[in-house]
Amino acid sequence: MIEDSETTRRAALAALLAVGAVAEATARGESPPAAHDHDAMMAMLAPAKGPEDIAFLLYPGCTALDFVGPHNMLRGLMGATVRLVAKTREPIVTDTGLTVLPDTTFAECPEQLTLICVPGGSTGTLAAIRDDATLDFLASRGAKAGWVTGVCTGTILLGAAGLLHGYRATSHWVTRDMLGAVGAIPVAERVVFDRNRVTGGGVTAGIDFGLRMVAALRDDFYAKAVQLTAEYDPQPPFDAGSPAKAPIEATRLITEMFAGFTAELREAAGAAAMARR
Amino acid sequence: MIEDSETTRRAALAALLAVGAVAEATARGESPPAAHDHDAMMAMLAPAKGPEDIAFLLYPGCTALDFVGPHNMLRGLMGATVRLVAKTREPIVTDTGLTVLPDTTFAECPEQLTLICVPGGSTGTLAAIRDDATLDFLASRGAKAGWVTGVCTGTILLGAAGLLHGYRATSHWVTRDMLGAVGAIPVAERVVFDRNRVTGGGVTAGIDFGLRMVAALRDDFYAKAVQLTAEYDPQPPFDAGSPAKAPIEATRLITEMFAGFTAELREAAGAAAMARR
Numbered sequence A, B: 001m002i003e004d005s006e007t008t009r010r011a012a013l014a015a016l017l018a019v020g021a022v023a024e025a026t027a028r029g030e031s032p033p034a035a036h037d038h039d040a041m042m043a044m045l046a047p048a049k050g051p052e053d054i055a056f057l058l059y060p061g062c063t064a065l066d067f068v069g070p071h072n073m074l075r076g077l078m079g080a081t082v083r084l085v086a087k088t089r090e091p092i093v094t095d096t097g098l099t100v101l102p103d104t105t106f107a108e109c110p111e112q113l114t115l116i117c118v119p120g121g122s123t124g125t126l127a128a129i130r131d132d133a134t135l136d137f138l139a140s141r142g143a144k145a146g147w148v149t150g151v152c153t154g155t156i157l158l159g160a161a162g163l164l165h166g167y168r169a170t171s172h173w174v175t176r177d178m179l180g181a182v183g184a185i186p187v188a189e190r191v192v193f194d195r196n197r198v199t200g201g202g203v204t205a206g207i208d209f210g211l212r213m214v215a216a217l218r219d220d221f222y223a224k225a226v227q228l229t230a231e232y233d234p235q236p237p238f239d240a241g242s243p244a245k246a247p248i249e250a251t252r253l254i255t256e257m258f259a260g261f262t263a264e265l266r267e268a269a270g271a272a273a274m275a276r277r
Helices: A004-029 A038-045 A064-074 A121-130 A133-143 A154-160 A178-180 A203-216 A220-229 A248-257 A259-273 B002-027 B038-045 B064-074 B123-129 B132-144 B156-160 B176-182 B205-217 B220-230 B248-257 B257-275
Strands: A054-055 A081-086 A099-100 A115-118 A146-149 A193-195 A197-199 B053-057 B081-086 B099-101 B114-118 B147-151 B192-196 B197-200
Touching: A004 B114, A054 A099, A054 A133, A054 B192, A064 A081, A064 A115, A064 A146, A064 A203, A064 B064, A081 B147, A099 B002, A115 A133, A115 A154, A115 A259, A121 A154, A121 A259, A146 A203, A154 A178, A154 A197, A154 B132, A154 B176, A178 A220, A178 A259, A178 B038, A193 A203, A203 B220, A220 B248, A248 A259, A259 B099, A259 B147, B053 B132, B064 B114, B064 B205, B114 B156, B114 B197, B123 B156, B123 B257, B132 B156, B147 B156, B156 B176, B156 B197, B156 B257, B176 B257, B192 B205, B192 B257, B205 B220, B248 B257
Parallel strands: A054 A081, A054 A115, A115 A146, A146 A197, B053 B081, B053 B114, B114 B147, B147 B197
Antiparallel strands: A099 B099, A193 A197, B192 B197
């Protein structure tokens, strides 16, 4: 059943990609190959950068929506391998209680990845920053990956592994200013590209991040088709998704509630990043 | 570590709820209890409808983001129980390959739920519609639940269980018009409320749905605080999230790619709904 679904998905995305490529060829004044000329079509469609090998880091207490949002978008990349990597294959309990199974261990993960993405969390992220095996894994794969990325407080973990030094980056609004502690330049934007570092804001920013990565890895048409498949035409019921828009009491309380956590996170991340400069 | 995170979350949301309630009491010209008067504060904060018992249905091939989006929002309800219910506790492979663990079986699930939510999928949803145990579970819990809800093609599964007869409802844009086959009235909106039936559009509509349910179960302030925590201030990179906005080639191809599936789904759902009228 899952196989059928996967086959359908791949066939559909091949078709989507074909239409995008044909449209582009036509726009360039070229004659695209006939639709029945399968080999010529596939050759034209071959992604310039080859099939992607993408890894999401999982760790106890990470935020499920931080990685499930971009995972949904990036799984639309026909031919790509998308891994859920953790220290072991033991079940991971995320911070909302949803339990997920990793499919690749640190040891099994290829050295060369097209993209690595680090989700955030709260105390789970702090624990990950204090775990040398996790930082060593991130540092080694991040040094070679085509794209080094993170979402939410995951960008602080990325910085703790020494991967954001001198880069413009963003994070969850609660933790954004501590990017300075890991040597990054905090930017108040939802998704920030700086060379091959790409970072997203809190939780739901992972969806915007994921679509932008699909466009970067393939093209805009492909990303639009993925967006349409996910019916991503957001209509938030309230305009309260950032501190500038939310009730001041809500912003103050969330800031205060995380005050102890952010102080610890800043110190741990700063010390780790310093040790890895 | 997870426990610490959960404790922090609950304490924070208690604080958030307190501020909202105090603000409301003040707006009504009442004197709110002093912040240090814990019992009086908690009494004022007690949700009118009692602590919620919320269940998400999981089944093989369901779409992870369909339930992880609203799960994230509804897990912000302090004091609520939020279950991931499936036929057995065996791992569930979702349609993007992410594997999750249910925490409650059909047999273990309480008869009386505050809210039940059904995520969508493609061939997995078709298989669920053909599975009497799943339809029986939905019909029995749906008959008693305070809120009967679904997202994406999950609303067709809800209809197949006989739960949308005569109700206005929505679905993923690809499957929306087949709501008529299960006796519902299709509505082209992202989230549709009709009495205690609440339905959402495709995949990412689950986030908007989830926030609206938080507001319905608690209040607007609470929902805004949950929205701010998830930094839900969407900035889609393209305006392509619905057929009216996406490239026509993308809409046509996705429609065509799902044509076989939708024909099968319509027939299976219609037959199931008819048998349960």
